[in-house]
Amino acid sequence: RRTTIGKADPDHPGMMFPNPNFEKFFPDVEIPAEGTAAEPVNESRSSCIRIGAFSVVRRIIEDYKLAEHLKRWDDRGKGLLLDLAAYSVIAESNVAQHFPDYAYNHPLMTPQNKIYSDSTISRFIREIDDNDRVEFLNSWNATHDKNEKIYVSYDSTNKNCKAGDVEMTEYGHPKNDVGAPIINYSIAYDMTNEKPLLYESYPGSIVDVSQLKYMLEKIRGYGYEKIGFILDRGYFSKANIQFMDSCDYDFVMMVKGRASFVHGLIMEHMGEFESKRACSIKSYRTYGMTVKAKLYADDETDRYFHIYYKAKKQASERARLEADLDRMEAEMDKIKGREYKLPKRYEHYFKLTYHKDKFYGYEEREDVIERELQLCGYFAIVTSEKMTASEALNLYKSRDISEKLFGSDKTFLGNRSFRVASSQAAEAKIFIQFIALIIRARIYTLLRKRKAEMPGKPNYLSVPS
Structure with missing residues (x-):
């Protein structure tokens, strides 16, 4: 059997450019450093280096001290990993083959702004292991004040994957079912400090409602105690509520007005608040009131049901x-x-x-x-903590930021597809995209605050612009 181990160098007779097969069959042969005749890299740079977006990304990396959280890497590894995250944000792509084109006209964080080939990047991604990811998340979460009360928005998404060697891919219940197996992963986002805390990837067959318990245990393991969760209706289950109670975690959870356990409560109070100006929540043109009730028959604690009515929502529904x-x-x-x-x-x-x-x-x-x-037009939010209907709605609406995180992950980070052929590479790409999300979420948050200060809503204050 024959296999290709490299490509002949036409400019240097007797020399060649080795490919990954060469290392496989000749592991004892030392390959010269990149930039020598063994692996020529175009050291020339564009005459016009684009520094604007890179300066913003680098400032955020410095403010968050992301390089210091990558403790297991040397300067080359830290620089290359952060360059890949910056590439995802700026170029909105995760294609390794296109990274050298990006590096040609952008500054880099690797020593001496070294441009690495796509084969080197692919090899680097395969070398990222579980210990690297765990070490980063441990260090990243260690910097947060555990005595501060925070609200965490938790959500999950899935991606189709047809690669046969990715063990996490299983048939499940995707939002966009194309008949392919999927990978699920979830993100916990700190709404109080406006930054992603951690992520979790899991097989496609595991449903969101059962995965929440494992994420709660993971967050508890990081030492967070004064914490509340903002969840959508997809995570409602008696087991999840009881587990959050056992951890002494608060929650803010949306429920549909037509849900069996809440529609009786709405019918009971219908007509009491829909036109009362004291119940008006002007920022959302919604009316709301709060009542105490049990969430299920054997519930030991009174919950706070915030019932809302919106005329515009009624017409559309x-x-x-x-x-x-x-x-x-x-x-x-x-x-x-x-x-x-x-x-x-x-x-x-x-x-x-x-x-x-x-x-x-x-x-x-x-x-x-x-x-x-x-x-139609009615909806409800259930909270474990006493608060007004206006406070509960404002808390839940702040969850839009984490919803946009998932939108940016697929749309603006080029992460609709992983483009990998192994489980280890898939996990590594999710890790790189999580770091990219930390950076992009900060840019989005700053722009959102700036827009709120302005009388109009300029369309140029978006992250891509």
Whole structure:
């Protein structure tokens, strides 16, 4: 069997450029340092070096002392890893092959601004191991004041992956299902100090609601005690609530107005606050009130239910529900007399008639539809800590920052695809993107505060601009 171990150098007869196979088959042969005839690197730089965005990124790296948290690396390793994070933010890409083009006309943090080839970068990424990632997260979280009360926004996302050697990829429940296995990972974001705290990657088959407990244990292991969590409705479960109670953690959690355990509470207080100016939350053009109640039958603690009504939300939700019902009826009219099993969602709104597996007709469940029409425009937030409806809504709305983090991760960091062929490389890329997220979140936060001070909303104060 033959394999390629390098490429002949036309300018130096008898010399070659070795590839990774050379190191595999000839591990004892010492490869000369980069920049020699063995691996020529274009040392020339562009006559115009772009320093603007790089200066901002480097300032944030210095302010956060990110290089000091990379304790296991030498100067070359620290510089290259931070360069890859800066590349993700500035070029909005994670493609290793394009990094030398970026390095050609940007300053670098590697010693002597050394440009490394894409093969060196790929090799470097494969060398990042679990110890490197754990050491960074331990050091990063050690700098936070554990006596300060903070609220943490926790959310997760998934990415499709078709690489066969990535062990974390499993079939699960992706938001955008293309029939491929997925990788899940989650981020805990400190809303009080406006910075990401830590991340966790896990197999695609594990659902978000069960993963929360493991993340809570991890955060507890870092020594955080005075902490509250801001969660969306996807993490609501009795087990999660009880576990947060056992850790003495507070929570702020969104629930839908149509949710079975809260719609009775809304119906009970409907008409008490929707037009009262004392209940107005002007910044969101919403009305709200707070009531105490149990979250589930055997709950030992009273929770604070903040019930809200928004007229604009009511109009849009009613229109959406009416459109969904019309679409369902049109679909059912098409399949009458055919063998067809409709989804359970149809059974919620209609009484369905089958005969010998054939669908024959439907009738509206008027009581169900009328109740849901009444609940349009209403939503609720549950908190473990006593606060006003306005305070609870402001806390939950601040979660938009972490939502935008995931948007920037996929859209503005070029991380929609990992472009890896092994589990170790996938974990390494998630780690690099987490450092990039720390940098980008700081830029976004500063711009958001600057925009809030200005009378208008200039479109040039975005991170890419």
